[in-house]
Amino acid sequence: MRLIVSLFVWLLTVPASADPEFWRHEWPRTDFSRSSVENWGEILSGGPPKDGIPALSNPDFLPVAAVSGINGREPVITLELADEVPRAYPIRYLIWHEIVNDRLGDLAYAVTFCPLCNSALIFDRRTDHGILTFGVTGKLRNSDMVMYDRETESWWQQAEGRAIVGALTGMRLAALPGWMESLDAFRSRNPDGLVMAEPDHARPYGRNPYRGYDTASRPFLYSGEPPPHGIAPLARVVRVADRAWPLERLARARRLTEAEVTLSWEQGVASALDTEEIGMGRDIGSVRVQDAQGRDLPHDVMFAFAFHALWPQGTWMLGR
Incomplete structure (x- = not known):
């Protein structure tokens, strides 16, 4: 790391x-x-x-x-x-x-x-x-x-x-x-929206204390099994209930409809766990997940090792 x-x-x-x-x-x-x-x-x-x-x-x-x-x-x-x-x-x-x-x-x-x-x-x-x-x-x-x-x-x-x-x-x-999306995307869609103000704490806000973490070879304080299918432990996956779609697959397709949900990906979001300055992180994009009626669904974009550890019987949506 x-x-x-x-x-x-x-x-x-x-x-x-x-x-x-x-x-x-x-x-x-x-x-x-x-x-x-x-x-x-x-x-x-x-x-x-x-x-x-x-x-x-x-x-x-x-x-x-x-x-x-x-x-x-x-x-x-x-x-x-x-x-x-x-x-x-x-x-x-x-x-x-x-x-x-x-x-x-x-x-x-x-x-x-x-x-x-x-x-x-x-x-x-x-x-x-x-x-x-x-x-x-x-x-x-x-x-x-x-x-x-x-x-x-x-x-x-x-x-x-x-x-x-x-x-x-x-x-x-x-x-x-x-x-999760970029501030610009939120601002464009919600010109009258509200953004949380800076807290009154002595922290270097805007700096990433975990620089380079999401390209590390292994996660911190984790001794469990690596993810299956050759997926890197710190690769991002989109979790919906007990299913996980590799973010790399979704980013290539831009839009997937599977298991009765539609996932979409848009570029323009910096990784918060890449460079020391959060806004300079590499582009990992944003994800929306919706049902057949177009309603937003709870989901998580998490690291593959965590999905495998917490949902060991979960389904990997690899599209093969």
């Missing part, structure tokens, strides 16, 4: 632990007797402690026309809901905070991004146990962020939206149909 920023060097030097007894002093409210994890060795410390990566809540927004200082190729996570002003959450902020707890009308939701598996998902925070508020544990499972809810301090697998440790073990969050 070509990782040069001191943050990642620090992550590599911090010892990992997989013993719940060791974690109890930091997590006295977490019920470790309840878990769907069969092998505790799968959960590792990524380095930062609980809330060492600070999640955000109820951020400020700017009209997209007033946004300056952000390269138009930079990726944002877009949320467009009927009868609401569209919102964009720049990855330049999420790469440092990983979770944004927000509300829009009656909807409470969490915008999440795990840089190490490239998973970007929006979850409904409304549950049978009330509205949950999420933070970052500092732990990884299969190199995917482990979130926690502040209400019960249960631990959640981010890419699945599933509670894996604690009182809420087994619960799943509903995913909302957001997607």
Whole structure:
């Protein structure tokens, strides 16, 4: 891996632990007797402690026309809901905070991004146990962020939206149909849209602390099997439920209709995990996934190793 920023060097030097007894002093409210994890060795410390990566809540927004200082190729996570002003959450902020707890009308939701598996998902925070508020544990499972809810301090697998440790073990969050695109694309389609404002934290926003990560030969803190079919571990795939389409295949075709969904690809989005300056990353394009009625569907553009680890019985849509 070509990782040069001191943050990642620090992550590599911090010892990992997989013993719940060791974690109890930091997590006295977490019920470790309840878990769907069969092998505790799968959960590792990524380095930062609980809330060492600070999640955000109820951020400020700017009209997209007033946004300056952000390269138009930079990726944002877009949320467009009927009868609401569209919102964009720049990855330049999420790469440092990983979770944004927000509300829009009656909807409470969490915008999440795990840089190490490239998973970007929006979850409904409304549950049978009330509205949950999420933070970052500092732990990884299969190199995917482990979130926690502040209400019960249960631990959640981010890419699945599933509670894996604690009182809420087994619960799943509903995913909302957001997607990643460039700031320019969001601005063009939504001239009256809103963009999350820069947080009041001392972070070098716009810089990528994982430079060169998405062209590395292997993922960070992952010891599982590589993906099948000769697919590179850090190749991107489009996940819809338990199916994965290689992004390279979709980019060649531009549009695919399979398994009752239509996937489309457009160029013009910088990879956030390539160059040190996010806006200068190579073009990886943006993806939309829709059903037969043209409605946007929840999906994720994640690394192949993470899909294989979390959906080992999943279907690979190779088009052969």
